[in-house]
Amino acid sequence: MKMYKFAHLSDCHIGVWRDEKLRELNLQAFEKAIDTCIKEKVDFILICGDLFDANIPDLYQVKRAVEKLRLAKQNGINIYLIYGSHDYSPNTISMIDVLESAGLFKKVSQGEFVGDELQLEFTEDQKTWAKITGLPGRKIGLEREYFQALDLESLEQAKGFKIFLFHSPITELKTRFVPETQGVPISLFPRRFNYYAGGNIHKMVREEFADHAVVAYSGPLFGTDFRDLEDMAKGEKRGFFIVEFDKAIKNARFVEIKACDVVYQELDGTKKTAKQVEDELLKLANSVDAEEKIVLLRVFGTLSSGRPVDIDFGKARLILTERGAAYANINRYALSTEEKIELKVKGESKREIEERILVEKMSGFKVDPSIKDEKVRRFLEERLSSEKGTELAKNLLNALKTEQKEGETKTDFHSRVLRSILEVTRLEGSE
């Protein structure tokens, strides 16, 4: 029986990094992955969401990605993908749509709502006859509604080699940091598919369930934030899966992609003076193996005297750069001082800290009693209370962080940001 191969990638998040160097490393990881696919002569590639980090990404990044994907296509490799939570927009066309219409790849999440039931259609790969379908990711776990509506029976009864693509955390496999409202339990997935290709979780996972034989997350190829990079330093592998199959899965191996080594060190500043911490930091910067590596230092704790601003972090970074570090980052968000009371935060990364602050602030939210209109009160309660409020605030913050693109006029930029805000708040079209 002929053996076939496919590659399972996800969460490439091309364009995610602000820093140029890291952005480039991320892109290189992607290019390496596609090159590997071509070399391995895979029959098709699955990209399970968040190919790009935004629905309209930086065009230079897009150009590089397209070049690689076109190369794959030219080598006879079909590409199938689904939206993730970042590269999709409900209100505007996304880059994914543009590239699909250009024939670069095919979105496989196609179907029809009949009443409340969602009937998905298979896309059949003409080379291997593999049947591929799936559900896209949505922000704040909204894709769960699709899963709940799914007509499982028709999917389960279909014959042949079947692959299901998804971009959601499976509840049973979630990490602690994913909110409760996000996550789809495995019971909502159609049973007895040969392979469940997942995205969204930023680590490599391979699990088996009773009725779902092979469930895999490939994780990102590089990483999208410093926590991802820290995980890499702690041993987390980055890469993608290459799966061999005929009528069934024969082999699924993880192919590691190493864009760059990562070094991670911590420095505890508890009960030390700012001067002491600075001295230790500089010593650390001088001793760590930085050559062509991404160096991540984390300074935390409560200083006995002095303030964090008294510590020359810039000098430490300079030392690292001079010593050949590909990139250096010093995380000091968890460093405080007894001299001044700062906000209590438990998180480490900027994103976590933002989330914690938002959670703290939103938890006590109450509608202003001076608002008497019941409809308005209800509207505000529904959108802004507890976790919903936190999520909304987070997404709003993200929407507002977006930068004006090269060549984009102020008016267009303004409209784009406004559209994002409307999408996040779901105000457009509401009463």
Next chain:
Amino acid sequence: MLPIHKVVDNLRKRLAHIPFGNPTFGDERYESIELDGKNFHLIKRIDSERKICFVDGGNVQIANAPNFIVELTRLYFCMSRAAKKVMPRFLPQRIEFYTVCCAHPEGDRIQYRTEFIPVRDEWLSFLPDVTDLKFDSFDDTIMLGRQRASIDRVSDSARVFAEWKLASFVLSEELEENDILVRDGTLQTFVTNEVKYANKTYEAALKNHVIFAGLSKTSSLFTTTGYPLLASIKELAESTHLKDKAWYYHPIVRITHPDHRAEMYAAKLHPASEYVFRLEILREQAQKMSSEETESILGTIANNSLDITFPGYPYGLIEADSLARIEMRERDSQEMQFMSASASAGLWATLSKCIKCADAHTVLDKLRGE
């Protein structure tokens, strides 16, 4: 042999089975008729359209002293037709009144005089004339032996007279021709002036063509052999084929006594009954009745005697007795109210002195916990 066994042995010797004998009354105005098995007649129950009415009364002493007595009396009547209750149209079904008798000196005699206080003023008209209830304390119709009659004999008589009077009202106001009224007790009168009330009642019965009867729970009639008359008749019945039947026995006696206008029967009103009762029907009515009519009347009474608690005894009398009866608890309550009212009026000190003359027995009872 234990003393009690000796008692039983004594009776056994002295009450050896005695032949039936014949009815004996000790008064020439009662001509007894020889007991004969042929005088039994079967009773067939009849579900008749006649109304049948029963009257009874009950009384309790509330305060009792040699020179006064207060009693509460309750009279009740009930009617039914073909086993269904019939409610009175005009008369109150229950009448209650206090009887207050006091001793009054008249010369060197002591007289007992009566007054009534009805529970409702409008009931006064149903009560006897108080002048009929004035007795000399040595009136032999109320005496016991040779002693001065006790004052409670007067108050008891008040109840009896009231029963007669109520019966006369019922006969006139509630019953129609061919209906039956049965009083508890015989048609015989005993006490001075009682016959007046009885006669008025008989007049009413005759005028309205209502059959007037009386049924006694107890009887002290004898036969010539010293055996109870009703027991003799019962034994006579059982020696024939009547053991498991309902029957009446007649004639027993010819009565010419002016105070006793009755025709006497002995009746066993249900086959399963253990009792034979003395039943009397107003003589003027009974003597004109055909045997069919007699059987109809007795059959109607028998049809009212089917209560399983006391087969053979008219249920109407059970009901009347039950509703006329004044229970001890109520009596005690009345007693308390009287004491309280007397005390409020400043009279109790005086009354209690009189009462204490008579109530030492009660104290002894209380010492025993009764």
Next chain:
Amino acid sequence: MNRVEVVGSIISGKHGSILIRQKSGAQIELGDLLLVEEKDGSLLLQVNDIAYGSQISGKHLEMISGMKLEGYAAELDFMDPTLRNYVLVQVKAVAKIRGNSIKIPKTLPSFMGGVRNVIDKDFAFLTKPANPIFFGNIRSGSKVLNVPVHLNGLDVFTHHVLIPATTGRGKSNLVKVMLWDALDKDFYGMLVLDPHDEYYGRHGKGLKDHGASSKKLLYYSPRAIRGSITLVLNIQLIKPWHFRGIVEFTEAQHEAMMVAYNTHEEEWLSEIARGTKLTNVDPRTLSVLQRKMDALLGIYAEDDGTIQSRTSVFSTSMGLSTVKDVIQGLENGKKIIFDTSLFTDEVELLIGSTILHEVLSRYKNYKQEGTLDGRPAISIVVEEAPRVLSTEVLTAMGDNIYSDIAREGRKFKIGLIAITQLVSLIPKTVLANMNTKVILGNELASERGAIIDSASQDLSADDRNIASLDKGEAIISSNFTKFAIPIQAPLFEDFIKQFEKEEVKTKKRFV
């Protein structure tokens, strides 16, 4: 009072035990609610005993019945049977109603006053409270009125609920109805440990059929069914103190567990499974612990040190977010069912303990921070409550998280809903904290006694009432009700019919 409606007349008795003579033809039942209208309102009475009354003495009646049975006096019967033989009904006054207010009655009703059956509008005083939870309809005897009974869920659930019932009396149905009504209410979250898997509706109707179930219901089960979440707990989430009072360990074993935790933190169980030496801990103790954890949790180490799990419920790779998800769900007012039907008692209670320790800890923090008021209350449904609340268990193994919650959870808006057949096993100090009792039928006299002793109202005269409760019939005795309310919980399948909606099918493209 309309004479046609009168079913009896008050004839004697005393406060707490009033006697009524039943009108012939009326059928007054045990547990019936009756009403006497007075000048200044009306008095609500409840029947707690029924006896025969007769004008005829007992001996006489025995004789008569003997005659009838043996065939004597076939044509004889009672004359005026309804007047002389009748039914006496013993009632107690439960409430004095004046307009919309209700008070504890302190006077006797009018002597010879007529009583009638209650009708719906007699209960106009039963208004819907804030945060209402539906328990059933008012019941008078076996008759059900169209008057729903709601209690303030926030008060009731945070002050603990006891549901005593023997098997087959309808407690599952009652809890299901209550959960259905509560499902879409945000003011509290609920965790249900379901050892019989009867609430979700795996086979047949259940909470899954609620319109809000997709948003407000989470169902965890080791046996997948559509919509369920696999019940799996990562062993990193289990701490030594979660075993307290649930699994029996010696002092030495407890100490060893703490040492392991302090040394290895979240990896402590894995290290125990590997048999890793611990400072100052006897190797024999460790060895016993290793075996115990294997037996209890199914975890063991391979030769190469990899930790494996024999069961699907404790895992080294999955279930990392289970505790957090459950707690977040509860704090969002969700109702969460754990299907523990395949687990041993110890495992079921351990899983609950793991979650509840975190819940209690969080809510204690909120209280310290001053943010507790804005949080939803949390309630836990535990079946066969003596497993964690009985005197025997508490004496042998000490307190556990469930008894902690029973004693002090109220202060932190956390409540227990304890279901049990054997109330007598639970100490009075715990029962005293359970301020609402939903009493279902119980044929055991000793149990009824224990229930009555701990009730919020005086139920001393209701022993017979409780014994005669049929399936689905209950009495709610609560600090939050003015009187012990007799209810009938509707049959769940009938109850939910009113919520069923018609589906309208339209087609819409999905891309």
